[in-house]
Amino acid sequence: MRHNRDRYKPPAADNLVHLHKNVYVNRSDPNYHEKVLRYLDPHSPEAHYRLGQQFEHAGDTGKALFHYKEAMKTHPSPYYYPAYTAIRRLDTQPLNPSTPHHAGDIASSSGTRTRPFIPLFLKTLIIVLLLLNFLLLAALYGPGSVSKAVSVVIPWSIGKEVTYESVETPFIMHFPYGFPREQVEKALHTKALQLSETYPTHAIRIYGMASPVTVADNKAMPLTDETTKSKAFVVADYNPAIDTAVKIRFLNTELQQLHTAAGANLVRTALLAYQEDHGSPPASIGLLLKDYPNNYLSFLPIETESGSANVRTVFDRSGGWVYDPTAEEPSAMFYPNTIKGTAFPYVPVKLTVDPSAHALRLAAGPLILAEAPVGVGRDNLTPEGRFFISERVLDPQGIHPGVYGAAALGMGQLAIHGTFDKESIGQNQSLGCIRLTNSDITAIYPLVPKGTEVEIANGAAADAAFTATLTPELLLPDPSLFPPPDETAPSRQFHWLG
Structure with missing residues (x-):
């Protein structure tokens, strides 16, 4: 800490860290890491990881997960894998009545807590489908004015060729390090066909990620973070409206x-x-x-x-x-x-x-x-x-x-x-x-x-x-x-x- 040479040096000066301009803080301050994020570096992986530990010890799982995930956004970092391990631990920890958890947490058959997550595009799709169903019901059973409005929105006519435009739906799959290439191709092919049954009018795209999982669980999760694409080592594309083949590219x-x-x-x-x-x-x-x-x-x-x-x-x-x-x-x-x-x-x-x-x-x-x-x-x-x-x-x-x-x-x-x-x-x-x-x-x-x-x-x-x-x-x-x-x-x- 800087001080005037003509004045008496404060006894605590040597224990202070200069964060920003005239802001100094003692490393033993319980709010030290919060101040680092506020005044010095809002992306500090160490500060986020330490705060995640504090909230985890305090039983606030939501805030702990938030800070662990923020710590993982900086890579490479000494705190990347400790944060990754902490997230996996919290996501699979047993439900305990005395442990605070978020409203909406779901208890699985194995006794672990998971949080429901609905991506934005699925929410939008559900709303659009509900609206279309309402309009169709109105067209069938409603007054003529509603039927007329529907016919303007969707001009159906007998003998008119209909062209369906596919919506690309991206997913991610995780594979263990060293997972054989032939098995990666087989798993992606099988999963693309399965997803096309669930989303028959969609173009399916699956990004394959290498990660420290022990086995390939053959699960595909919706892609919610666009930056994840850059980490993929393989991509599978399947659009049954255009081609019956699943195209797999190693990048x-x-x-x-x-x-x-x-x-x-x-x-x-x-x-x-x-x-x-x-x-x-x-x-x-x-x-x-x-x-x-x-x-x-x-x-x-x-x-x-x-x-x-x-x-x-x-x-x-x-x-x-x-x-x-x-x-x-x-x-x-x-x-x-x-x-x-x-x-x-x-x-x-x-x-x-x-x-x-x-x-x-x-x-x-x-x-x-x-x-x-x-x-x-x-x-x-x-x-x-x-x-x-x-x-x-x-x-x-x-x-x-x-x-x-x-x-x-x-x-x-x-x-x-x-x-x-x-x-x-x-x-x-x-x-x-x-x-x-x-x-x-x-x-x-x-x-x-x-x-x-x-x-x-x-x-x-x-x-x-x-x-x-x-x-x-x-x-x-x-x-x-x-x-x-x-x-x-x-x-x-x-x-x-x-």
């Missing part, structure tokens, strides 16, 4: 290959860092995903063509990855367990920081993983040169609370870290460290393994050309294989330049 083949290469190189970068620290590669990939300080990775990415993150020791083209710790080359040590095999060369993950442009870029070969504006050191205190990420920590503790923000990537005395002072982004105000907003460091942090090279150079932002930008959903981890590590260090105090 973004070229982009999927770029993502597969990026996922492989994320793991390879961490593997080489582990090998340098310990003298030999790890016996298993799981050793890269341990709690701090052994958190070389935050997650194991899926292989995007197969949608699987399973790791095998032999190449059998069954999807997922192959790990061979005896291999000498990184590209042969970890590679896709698909027909492409070791075709993807090793290109280390690299962070580029351009102090003159106040810009940061994270890339894996031709794919941009992330870009963000940064704040750098005053009076050229941010050194130019080549560095490597040697430390990864969430919620790092410094001399003053919140001084390093939500996460940090350490490089000796220097660090790339978050900040609560948004006004310092794009400025030269730090003591040498590179600052990002807390939302940006939270999104970038999981994509930066230990061993990542960091190049700090003026003009570096315009040096390289890139093919595509990451679609984060195509690198989704599978938490059922490797639970997210604990990447906090509450008992340690860090002393980066700041």
Whole structure:
């Protein structure tokens, strides 16, 4: 907290975090996260997740679900999968008379609580159908004036050809990571035919999503969020009025290959860092995903063509990855367990920081993983040169609370870290460290393994050309294989330049 040097410093000054302009708040304030959303970042995944926990503990399931879902809107984020797990837990928790719940909750035969949901287009369809039924009844049994009005609205005539215009009705289906492609096609085909019986005059479209479900439940839910379409790996179309075939398309083949290469190189970068620290590669990939300080990775990415993150020791083209710790080359040590095999060369993950442009870029070969504006050191205190990420920590503790923000990537005395002072982004105000907003460091942090090279150079932002930008959903981890590590260090105090 800033204060006048000529005045006595308040004893609580060091415990305050600068949120916005003249707004300061103590992290121990029970309303701290609400104030973060109100004054600093209304989309903060951490604040929404913590508020979801508070409301869940208080028994307010509705508000807890709201904040958990808000936390999931930011991805990648350390709070994405904890929020996802919390939502699944709340949606399937047993009904309890002492537990508050919303009016309209329905108890299923298994004793779980579900909430009825009617999409807007279904409500509209029901209203239109009721109105048409009313007009038809009026035409049959009502006075002549009503019949005349109906004949004007719907000019039916004998022998006139009628053309039906299909209404597209979109649905989503979830499939487990690694679910065989042939079974995906069969499930989509069967479901499209079933839906066409329920909606005979509609064009059916089903978006297939890869998600951390354990089995394919063969359920199709109405699509309510248009942004969900970008996460689909397959689409099925069926319009019986035009064609009797169900058309199934697997999407973004070229982009999927770029993502597969990026996922492989994320793991390879961490593997080489582990090998340098310990003298030999790890016996298993799981050793890269341990709690701090052994958190070389935050997650194991899926292989995007197969949608699987399973790791095998032999190449059998069954999807997922192959790990061979005896291999000498990184590209042969970890590679896709698909027909492409070791075709993807090793290109280390690299962070580029351009102090003159106040810009940061994270890339894996031709794919941009992330870009963000940064704040750098005053009076050229941010050194130019080549560095490597040697430390990864969430919620790092410094001399003053919140001084390093939500996460940090350490490089000796220097660090790339978050900040609560948004006004310092794009400025030269730090003591040498590179600052990002807390939302940006939270999104970038999981994509930066230990061993990542960091190049700090003026003009570096315009040096390289890139093919595509990451679609984060195509690198989704599978938490059922490797639970997210604990990447906090509450008992340690860090002393980066700041």
